[in-house]
Amino acid sequence: MNEQQRADGSLRHLITLENLPRPLLERLLDHAQSLARPLGARAPVSRALAGCTVANLFTEPSTRTRVSFELAAKRLGADVVNLEVQLSSRVKGESMLDTVFTLQSLHIDALVIRDAEPGVPSTVAAHVAPHVSVLSAGEAHVSHPTQGLLDALTIRQHKPSFETLSIAVVGDIRHSRVARSAFHVFRALGVADLRIVAPPPLMPEPGEFSGCARHTALESGLKDVDVVMMLRIQTERMAQADLPDADHYYTSYGLTPERLALARPDAIVMHPQPMNRGIEIASEVADGPQSVIRDQVRNGVAVRMAVLSEVLAWRSAG
Ligand code: NCD
Numbered sequence: 001m002n003e004q005q006r007a008d009g010s011l012r013h014l015i016t017l018e019n020l021p022r023p024l025l026e027r028l029l030d031h032a033q034s035l036a037r038p039l040g041a042r043a044p045v046s047r048a049l050a051g052c053t054v055a056n057l058f059t060e061p062s063t064r065t066r067v068s069f070e071l072a073a074k075r076l077g078a079d080v081v082n083l084e085v086q087l088s089s090r091v092k093g094e095s096m097l098d099t100v101f102t103l104q105s106l107h108i109d110a111l112v113i114r115d116a117e118p119g120v121p122s123t124v125a126a127h128v129a130p131h132v133s134v135l136s137a138g139e140a141h142v143s144h145p146t147q148g149l150l151d152a153l154t155i156r157q158h159k160p161s162f163e164t165l166s167i168a169v170v171g172d173i174r175h176s177r178v179a180r181s182a183f184h185v186f187r188a189l190g191v192a193d194l195r196i197v198a199p200p201p202l203m204p205e206p207g208e209f210s211g212c213a214r215h216t217a218l219e220s221g222l223k224d225v226d227v228v229m230m231l232r233i234q235t236e237r238m239a240q241a242d243l244p245d246a247d248h249y250y251t252s253y254g255l256t257p258e259r260l261a262l263a264r265p266d267a268i269v270m271h272p273q274p275m276n277r278g279i280e281i282a283s284e285v286a287d288g289p290q291s292v293i294r295d296q297v298r299n300g301v302a303v304r305m306a307v308l309s310e311v312l313a314w315r316s317a318g
Pocket of ligand 1: 064065138144147177178231232272273274
């Protein structure tokens, strides 16, 4: 049993997708799919989590992830409090754990944490009371589990089966939590041909991403793939001297319409955002017919509703 699960197999914390059982991942994706609505349709709303409180504790910037966790909680009837670093007492020297214990005393049921330091979500999870769940909204370069789930859901909506897919993840793999969570969920769902494409300095260490083909040329990496997942260069995790030159990067690794033509004609293009148009992706591609980038954002709310329902279900049952 994974340490994030309760004895009955339900999910208590979501800190990483690594080693989560496939049936649990599929249950979350099925539930999220049942909550997904086309653009323009009214969002699904329930009172399933009425009386529960979710706290968003973000010490790194976020737009999509924070807003979608907030909407997900509200659409399930939960109360939400948002704490940003400038507002929290962390800047006054209070430790993360003291902040967490304060929130716990205020009857928080789930803590959604984004932090630039590796290990913070699991440290918090090890210290909270048994009724509190910890959900990672992005841990350093290590993991971003709800992003991995929403990426899997987006692919599932466009492709018949994971087993037959070729997926290329392109860009700053080395510093990317999105790539690591994608790797874990795609592997668990049976993707056989998973490629990572990056210039040598942005490749992960050899022990990581085991079983993935590594391509330093974008052209070979894109050949006949079904899914192209583009990533941003994580400048905030790099020393100034290591930053690649933007023009040079676009020339070698930018996804242009010509390069996208190397993938299968029905390939989909993904990006977790924020996007740097003209650096890792051309605007014609980002806004083009093969792009599912806006679907990813929409699916983020459905996935976070499914995760919150799963970890807090025992609350609503009681
Ligand atoms: C990503 C993140 O924060 O890890 N964004 C997101 O959550 N959608 C990717 C990034 O910052 O490049």
